[in-house]
Amino acid sequence: MKSYNNRLFVNFIILTGSILAVLGFVLGQLFPFYIESYFSKNNIDLSADQIDQVRKQFSFIITFLIFLAFALISFVANNLLRNLLDPIENITQTARELTKGNYRSRAYAIGPASIVELRNSINILARNLQEIEKIREIEEERLKTLIENMGSALIMIDREATVSIVNRQFLDGFELTIDEVKGKNFLTLGLPVELEKFIDHVFLTELPYRKQIEIEVQQEIQYKQVYGAPVVGEHGRWLGVVIVMHDISELIRLEQIRKDFVANVSHELRTPITSIKGFSETLLDGAFKDEKMLISFLEIIYQESNRLQMLIQDLLELSKIEQHGFSVDIAPTSLQEVLIRAVELTSPRLDEKNMQFNVDIVRDVMVMGDFNRLIQVFTNLITNSITYSPEDTTITLRIKENNEYGIIEVEDQGMGIEKGEIPRIFERFYRVDKARSRNSGGTGLGLAIVKHLIEAHNGKITVESTVGVGTCMKVSIPLYK
Ligand SMILES: Nc1ncnc2c1ncn2[C@@H]1O[C@H](COP(=O)(O)OP(=O)(O)OP(=O)(O)O)[C@@H](O)[C@H]1O
Ligand SMILES: [Mg+2]
Structure with missing residues (x-):
């Protein structure tokens, strides 16, 4: 713009200079004749030398005046041009910034009404663009949050079979990173074959499709409800496919537990x-x-x-x-009192087997618990210790505490439980030695009930056991502070 401005100015100077030069030349040629005729008309007699003198003086004055006029015109022209072109340059600069995406840029040019109008229009345009950009950013952010937090894995694959959108759940589910996935062909990602087949199906049919698939991730079987649909853009253009995957392993597991439960109950009855x-x-x-x-x-x-x-x-x-909403009546409770009642309730069976209690209580501990429910828990645990121990053995009861919990330990010298079986003994109807436990009259529900009751107290139960040596059940209940 500046160079254009300068060029215009130089052109103007050349043009004005040329006109003035021609004018000067013509005047310079004509003036001596005019003066000579003026002198002779008015009968003024001058010598040739004097005339020459006058002519020279006139030539000098005219040259000077022409230079003066030229300088004056240049100055005025320069100012005029600057006043006219600078605002335009400012507005053009602003427009250029806008095309680069800098929507914060504003024009500040002042000048004639048409320039002001142009400036205002450009500024309104910039403001509108800025607003649109802001809305677009918000929408993009919203979409991103939605995709990341939808609770299901999502992947979008475009027409060329390359991944265009993928969310964290998907990446975490298959232990992939964004760089390994974005812009890559989906067949190179090492996805489970079942899933690849599913995506292929949606690609081929271009129709929504839903299926439950079973995939193996890190040597673990997972059940996924997969939904795939073609993505159709404006004017019905086919853009690719979107796949949403929901983990239903937990549901399937619960369903299996329900089936097992019904089978177990029927069997037990x-x-x-x-x-x-x-x-x-x-x-x-x-x-x-x-x-x-x-x-x-x-x-x-x-x-x-x-x-x-x-x-x-x-x-x-x-x-x-x-039942949903089951709660225990939590109140400050003495663990010692709980143990005394549990011992009272279980001693007839203990005596039957000629066993004895060894009570190791240094001091009582107060916990937040339901007195009757805690008695139920420890009666169950002590009964197990009696049932699964040989005659003439001892059951040790201890009360301890740490920063958070009051702890009761029930330790026996019984048959013990194998390590692999320990997590399972809290399942409904689970018995380590099926025949023996059934003969002992157990239903296999005792520890399932115990676990639920302890969880209702926000407590926990852990088991340490050695086969042939004995078992120690450790129950932690939140302290009363
Ligand atoms: N102290 C223990 N020593 C060895 N095995 C135990 C002990 N406590 C529990 N078990 C094992 O865990 C299984 C589950 O115990 P749980 O109390 O739930 O059922 P149960 O004793 O068979 O029946 P019940 O419902 O009448 O208590 C038992 O069948 C037994 O095999
Ligand atoms: Mg039992």
């Missing part, structure tokens, strides 16, 4: 009912006539019905505890 039915049939067939047989069969029927009753009671108890 069938055993006592079959024996009740069998023995009563034998009695009805005539065995009742033999008094000895009658009493022994009735005893079995009584025991079996007791077992049924226990099972149903435990099931009801468990279902109550597992």
Whole structure:
């Protein structure tokens, strides 16, 4: 712009200079004749020398005046040009900044009304662009947040089969980094074959598709509900496919637990009912006539019905505890008092097996707990220790505390539990030695109930056990502070 400005000015000077030069030349040529005729007309007699003198003086004055006019015109022209072109240059500069994406740029040119109008229009345009840019940024941010926090893995693949959008869940799910994925062909990512096939299907059919797939990630089977759909842009242009993947492994696991539970309950109910039915049939067939047989069969029927009753009671108890919204009546509770009651309740069985308690309590600890529920927990644990220990052994009860929890330990010298079995003993109906536990009259629900009750107290239970040596159950309940 500046050079254009200068060029215009130089052109102007040349033009004006030329005109003035021609003018000077013409005047210089004409003036002596005019003066000579003026002198002769007015009968002024001058010598040739004097005339020459006058002519020279006039030539000098005219040359001087022409120079003066030239300088004056140059000055005025320069100012005029600057006033006219500088604002335009400023506005052009602003427009150039806008095209570069700098929407904060503003024109400040002043000048005639048309320049001001042009400046205002450019500034309004800049403001509008700035607003649009801001809205676009907000929308982009929103979309990004949505994609990142939608709770499902998402990947978008364009028409050339390269990945255009991918979210964190997807990357974490397959242990990939953004650089390994973005702009790469989806077949080079090492995705599970099932997933690749699914994406292929959506590519081929260009129709929405939903499927449950089973994939192996880090030697672990995961179940995914996958949804794929073609992405169609403006004017029906096909842009690629979007795949959304939801992890349903937990749901499948729960479904399996439910199925197992129904199978277990049916199995547990069938055993006592079959024996009740069998023995009563034998009695009805005539065995009742033999008094000895009658009493022994009735005893079995009584025991079996007791077992049924226990099972149903435990099931009801468990279902109550597992109900949503189940809560315990938390109050400051003495662990020592809890243990005393639990010992009282279990000592008849202890005596039956000629076992004894070794109580190791240095001082009482107060916890936030439900007195009756805690008694239920420790009766269960002590009963297990009695059931799964040989005769003439000792059960040690300890009360301890740390910064957060009051801790009770129930340690026996029983058969112990294998390491691999420990996490499973809290499952419903799980028994380590199926036959032996069933003979002991257990339903396999005791520890499931214990675990739920401890969790309702915001506490925890840990197990340490060595086969053939014994088991130590450690229950931590939040301290009363
Ligand atoms: N102290 C222990 N020593 C050895 N094994 C144990 C001990 N406590 C629990 N177990 C094992 O864990 C299993 C589950 O215990 P849980 O108390 O849930 O069921 P149960 O004792 O069989 O029946 P119940 O519902 O009548 O208590 C038991 O069958 C037993 O195999
Ligand atoms: Mg038990």
